[in-house]
Amino acid sequence: MHPPTTLEISSQVIPLMATLMLVVQLLLIAQRMLLTNIRLFAIQSLLLSGIAAVVAFNYNASHVYVVAVLTFIGKVVFLPWLLNRLVHRIQIHQDVEPLLNAPSSMLICAALTLLGYSVTRPFTSLEKLGNNTLAIALALLLTGFFLMINRRKALTQVLALLTVENGVMLAAVALTTYGMPLVVELGIFFDVMVAVMVLGILVYRIRENFDSMDTGKLDQLKG
Amino acid sequence: MLLLTPILLVPLSVALLCLLVPSRRVMAALGVLAFATTLGLGIALLHEVLARGVVREWSEFLSADALSAWMVLLISVVSLATSLYAGRYFERDMAAGVITMGRVREFFVLTPLFGTGMFLVVLANNLGVMWAAVEGTALSSVLLVALYNRRNSLEAAWKYVILGSLGLALALLGTVFVYAAACKSHPDSLPSFNWSYLMSVARQLDPLQLKLAFVFVFVGYGTKAGFAPMHTWLPDAHSEAPSPTSAMLSGVSLKIALYALLRFHILTTACLDGGPDAGFSGHLLLGFGLFSMLLAPSFILVQRNLKRMLAYSSLEHMGLICTGIALNSPLTIFGALLHMGYHALTKPVLFFAAGNIHQTFHSLEFRVIGPGVGKVLPVTVVLMGLAALSAVGLPPFGLFFSELTIISGGLAAHQITVSVVILVALLASFCGILQQLTRILLGARKPGDHPTDARRSDGVPAMTLLLGSLLLFSVWLPAPLLELMHQAAAIIGGKP
Structure with a gap:
């Protein structure tokens, strides 16, 4: 296969996979079952890992392969396993109890995606791979914020935070040629793992103290 | 001789050691030892920086200039005082049965880790590593805030x-944008992400992209630094954390986030210098700094909780530091750095005293503890009163001089409106804090209130150490320290 053909294919494959990430994000917003939410997050991370692998293959950049593998191990295997275990250990209801129903959430997220596209239009010239990847990354970020507001259970807020993080990592792939230096990627990877463990500890303690994971009940501190 | 590496390794190894040590006393002593060592190393670093300019280690992975060295000193002093205070504090907590040994161990392991994270923030040359370190400080301190495991x-x-995590995700996006700008200016190779490298190519970076990056970084690190209106976590975390942790959060952690922000401010200013948007990042800092300063006094006046009030006072001081830097004249920047130092010596004393009050009255609510705390805890109240006079900016304490420096610098730079706004905000918080504190500290106890046997004078070594050095440095700044601060001010002001 000639190098230009590979580049051509991957410049189509990467936006396709990025779009699929957004589709998964929308499914996540519509879906009310907690365990399915965790699975959807794993699928989204798998797509991110795939994008990193395509970039690495394209530029023959070994350190991006490391990123792909780390994303796979961390976000596709380890974190979903950890979150699953937490769900079983604290025995919570499966329903995530969103504040807004699915149709209105979808409308808001469509508006947020459009906003992402219009905001990034001046910056499309920055992108190396795929024209709309940055717009999708921003859409993931914004819908992640919405997901955070719309869900009241502590554990679903953790998931929302992780999708925001996926959006930022997608932006890193979209904006830079070879991704970030390896030491930075390692630092981010390590931080995300520790962050979820810390959040898990807090979720567990909140559940013990409040007999609930509803963050709406965390309203004592004001002013 | 290596200087920067031991500053990171000493607290880290103490944290690991505390996992194994069985005795609480030994853990407390190790904490004191660790930060006394880093303070010594910090002073050595000060002289090294003055002699050589920039100290680099591990092929530029770690790097310290005058600004970093100044921050290392601040972190060491506050952490040292915190470790001194924490030993007795948790002894009393354990005697009262509000905390288990496991939680105490958690504190003594996490506090040196928190310190290591802060040291890494100021010593890392790589902006991505700096981000990871800021996230590390947030993660280690969050478990400290939750230490008591109460609902609140x-x-x-x-x-x-x-x-914090949402803010830091935005800061990461901003960091990615800066790196992308560096990639764009050198498309053929993987550019270095070192701050020293980025500064050398600052003029070649895309201004639009850097401005966008700064907005994200500002919101991100600004949340961690507690600027209004992203400050909502700040009074909660400061009031609910154990008092030693509150002291570290308020005394240095906020300033560390500001330091991270400043590095981007310096880079953005260097990139936009001479262009149409030359003061872009400065204007953002000025707006949010003034807003924080103006918002804080009104919250101070309505507070019913001692530590929440102190947290809002920190918001006021952070706003002033930020405003001083944004005014961007050598005098105001110098004043802001001075203010950082004096605030770091003052605020922990107030939180330590609040810790003593909390342990005596089992509450921080004004209506429960006041009036007449002075009758029950005379020593604590005298020290707290002195620190409060310092915090509101009365002479002979240093914060008076640093505030005066910032205001006169602002007037000299013809920023009349800003200077007047600063003055008004400072006066308002002056009245607020003094009014609230006199109400609870002075006067007679309520009738029917049983005099407790508490007349203790706990935490006096840590408090007198801080207040003593505050008084000393208020009237006499050693020449090397003064030179270091002038150099740090020149770095922020954009003169290498």
Whole structure:
């Protein structure tokens, strides 16, 4: 296969996979079952890992392969396993109890995606791979914020935070040629793992103290 | 001789050691030892920086200039005082049965880790590593905030970690944008992400992209630095954390986030210099700094909780530091750095005293503890009163001089409106804090209130150490320290 053909294919494959990430994000917003939410997050991370692998293959950049593998191990295997275990250990209801129903959430997220596209239009010239990847990354970020507001259970807020993080990592792939230096990627990877463990500890303690994971009940501190 | 590496390794190894040590006393002593060592190393670093300019280690992975060295000193002093105070504090907590040995161990392991994270923030040359270190400080401190495992402390910790993580995700996006700008200016190779490298190519970076990056970084690190209106986590976390942790959060952690922001401010200013948007980042800092300063006094006046009030006072001081830097004249920047130092010596004393009051009255609510705390805890109240006079900016304490420096610098730079706004905000918080504190500290106890046997004078060594050095440095700044601060001010002002 000639190098230009590979580049051509991957410049189509990467936006396709990025779009699929957004589709998964929308499914996540519509879906009310907690365990399915965790699975959807794993699928989204798998797509991110795939994008990193395509970039690495394209530029023959070994350190991006490391990123792909780390994303796979961390976000596709380890974190979903950890979150699953937490769900079983604290025995919570499966329903995530969103504040807004699915149709209105979808409308808001469509508006947020459009906003992402219009905001990034001046910056499309920055992108190396795929024209709309940055717009999708921003859409993931914004819908992640919405997901955070719309869900009241502590554990679903953790998931929302992780999708925001996926959006930022997608932006890193979209904006830079070879991704970030390896030491930075390692630092981010390590931080995300520790962050979820810390959040898990807090979720567990909140559940013990409040007999609930509803963050709406965390309203004592004001002013 | 290596200087920067031991500053990171000493607290880290103490944290690991505390996992194994069986005795609480030994853990406390190790904490004191660790930060006394880093203070010594910090002073050595000060002289090294003055002699050589920039100290680099591990092929530029770690690098320290005058600004970093100044921050190392601040972190060491506050952490040292905190470790001194924490030993007795947790002894009393354990005697009262509000905390288990496991939690105490958690504190003595996490506090040196928190310190290591802060040291890494100021010593890392790589902006991405700096981000990871800031996230590390947030993660280690969130478990400290939740240490008491009460409902309120869990609520505070949850708000802190969620807001902090969202903010830091935005800061990461901004950091990615800066790196992308560097990639664009050198498309053929993987550019270095070192701050020293980025500064050398600052003029070639895309201004539009850097401005966008700065906005993200500002919101991100600004949340962690507690600027209004992203400050909502700050009073919760400061009031619910154990008092030693409150002292570290308020005394240095906020300033560390500001330091991270400043590095981007310096880079953005260097890139936009001479262009149409030359003061872009400065204007953002000025707006949010003034807003924080103006918002804080009104919250101070309505507070019913001692530590929440102190947290809003920190918001006021952070706003002033930020405003001083944004005014961007050598005098105001110098004043802002001075203010950082004096605030770091003052605020922990107030939080330590609040810790003593909390342990005596089992509450921080004004209506429960006041009036007449002075009758029960005379020593604590005298020290707290002195620190409060310093915090509101009365002479002979240093904060008076640094505030005066910033205001006169502002007037000299013809920023009349800004200077007047600063003055008004400072006066308002002056009245607020003094009015609230006199109400609870002075006067007679309520009738029917049983005089407790508490007349203790706990935490006096840590408090007198801080107040003593505050008084000393208020009237006499050693020449090397003065030179270091002038150099740090020149770095922020954009003169290498």
